[in-house]
Structure formats: C-alpha cells, structure tokens
Amino acid sequence: MSLVTVERRGGTAVVTYANPPFGTMTAPGAQEMLEAFRPLAADPAVRSVVITGGLPGVFIRHYDVDELGAMGERLKDGPPPPPPTDPGARPTEGYLALVDAIFEAPKPVVAAINGLCMGGGFELTLACDLRIAAPDVEAIGLPETRVGIFPGGGGTQRLPRVVGEAKALEIILRGLTFRGEQAHAIGLVHELADDPLARALEIAAEWAGRGAEGLAYAKRLTRAALDRPVWEGLADERRAFLEVMSTASARAGLGQGRPPAEIQRI
Incomplete structure (x- = not known):
C-alpha cells in the first residue's frame, strides 16, 4: 500500500503521508516520500510544495520506535567506522536524505501540521521553510531523550536556528512537546490555522506569480x-x-x- 500521495493544485504540489493506524515514519515511508519529492523539487512547473498528514489528528507521529530498536540491536557492538575517504559523506537515500532534500529544495516547502508531530516528524518540519499548525494539535516537539536517545534527524542542528540555543537545549534535553498554541507562542511554528492545509495553500498561491x-x-x-x-x-x-x-x-x-x-x- 502506498504511504505517500501527491496532488497537484495549480503550481503547488501537496504531498500527503499516511501510515495507518499510527502514522509513524518508517524507512519504506521515508524512501517513498523521497522518491515522490525529488521530481517535484526539480520540476519548474511546481512552484511550491506543501507536506501534510493523511490521518485524522496525525501529521507524522514520530519515527517508528520498533525500527529504531532494531537498529540499536544491530549496533550493540558499536557503530561502523566512517568511510576513510569521506567521513562527512551525505546520505543519498532514506529519511536523512529526505530531510536534506526538503531543506535544500530550490522552492518554498510548507509543513501543514494537522496533528501529532513529534521526533522524526517534527524534524522533517524543521527542514521545511514554513510551519503552520492547528491550535489543538496535541503534541509538537522532540521527546527522544525520554527513551534514551536524542534527535538524530537534524533536530540538534536545526532547532537552535529556529528558537535559539537556550530554548533548543531545554526542549531537547527535557524531551518536551507542546500543544499547537504553545508551539506557536515559542516560535516552533509560524502560524496557527484551524485548517493548516487550506492556509498553506493560501500562502502557496502568493508564490505562483513570483519569479x-x-x-x-x-x-x-x-x-x-x-x-x-x-x-x-x-x-x-x-x-x-x-x-x-x-x-x-x-x-x-x-x-x-x-x-x-x-x-x-x-
């Protein structure tokens, strides 16, 4: 079953992620979204991209905990050494390549946060240019330290650029999440809207006639x-x-x- 759908609305492409029943991000889901996103980023007819969730009350809940646990088991004897020729090589596939592609896309990308948005889900929105959330979203943030890890999808690097080092340290070290209205008050999201997708499309329409x-x-x-x-x-x-x-x-x-x-x- 496809986890990602793409709908063209004029010059805007709406990318919807849905992984029922919980809406977690998975390795197959990330790869599918990456393969859907790359041609949109390269298509001059697409002037902007909006990313949203396809389940009621869920944007992307978080990265799949079972997958992370399995990774931990594979790495229990220590991580593999970095390639000797290029220790800083950029990922080309999967979730990390996806967030990098969103971040570097040569066009605006908007996250329409329609529900739960934690961990890897929120890190994906940090790679977007604008974040619009419903005021009643139950949880937006980075809870990873609660389960003994830390944000590994760009959160430690991108969140300080959004809210400053002091607030980012508080959120990450304490594993904090916020309701939509709180997230807006501290700058995690740019706007609140009862219908985040509709508002994102309104903003996207502004870009349709611009260079x-x-x-x-x-x-x-x-x-x-x-x-x-x-x-x-x-x-x-x-x-x-x-x-x-x-x-x-x-x-x-x-x-x-x-x-x-x-x-x-x-």
Whole structure:
C-alpha cells in the first residue's frame, strides 16, 4: 500500500503521508516520500510544495520506535567506522536524505501540521521553510531523550536556528512537546490555522506569480546566512542578485508591462 500521495493544485504540489493506524515514519515511508519529492523539487512547473498528514489528528507521529530498536540491536557492538575517504559523506537515500532534500529544495516547502508531530516528524518540519499548525494539535516537539536517545534527524542542528540555543537545549534535553498554541507562542511554528492545509495553500498561491529564480536564491542565501562569515554571505548575495536581475521573471516583476498603479501598490 502506498504511504505517500501527491496532488497537484495549480503550481503547488501537496504531498500527503499516511501510515495507518499510527502514522509513524518508517524507512519504506521515508524512501517513498523521497522518491515522490525529488521530481517535484526539480520540476519548474511546481512552484511550491506543501507536506501534510493523511490521518485524522496525525501529521507524522514520530519515527517508528520498533525500527529504531532494531537498529540499536544491530549496533550493540558499536557503530561502523566512517568511510576513510569521506567521513562527512551525505546520505543519498532514506529519511536523512529526505530531510536534506526538503531543506535544500530550490522552492518554498510548507509543513501543514494537522496533528501529532513529534521526533522524526517534527524534524522533517524543521527542514521545511514554513510551519503552520492547528491550535489543538496535541503534541509538537522532540521527546527522544525520554527513551534514551536524542534527535538524530537534524533536530540538534536545526532547532537552535529556529528558537535559539537556550530554548533548543531545554526542549531537547527535557524531551518536551507542546500543544499547537504553545508551539506557536515559542516560535516552533509560524502560524496557527484551524485548517493548516487550506492556509498553506493560501500562502502557496502568493508564490505562483513570483519569479522562481528570486525565490530560489532567497531561500538558499537565507539558509546559509548563519553558517558562514557575514562578508562571505554578502559577497554571495551580491553575485546572486545580479544573476537574478538578468532573468526574465525579475524584469517582468519589476514592471515591464506592469501598470504604474500596480507597481505603486507593492
């Protein structure tokens, strides 16, 4: 049974994950989502992607605990040594490749959090650009330390960039989860909406008429801002700005053929 469905709504692709009855992320589910997501990220007709859950009250509950337990058994004698030629090699398949692909996609990706969103589910949303949650979601957060592990899908690296080091340490070390309204109050999600998918689609419609190149550069540069010296980032920004200004979409957006009254409303 397929765990992932893709629906095109104009220039937006809606990716829905459903793994009944509990809605956990699994290795097959992650691979299926990765294989669905990669062509969307590469398709110029897709201007944005929305990811949501297909079960009532569940976005992605968390990563499957039985799978993690089996991994622990396989590694009980210690982890394998890293490849001697490239100890920092990037994953190319599975869950870790999925969150990296979402993070690096050259277009906006929105998480429409319609329900439970913990552990690996929440780490997936941290790779998204915007997170919209229903106010009555029962649990959003990273409870891994409660079961003796820690967030291994990007949570320790991406959460501090969202809420700061101090709050991230509190959430991760204590294994905290929050209701939707609390998650919004501390900055884990950007917006609250009774229907997160509908709200995500409203925001996605804003991008439909904007230059894809401008959005792609804006995302890449902003994502990299905290990972390098400011002067290096500024140099990259200035080069990229000239590249975007040379595109047809930028010239159109800046007013070629646009009525003066419409320009004034920007």
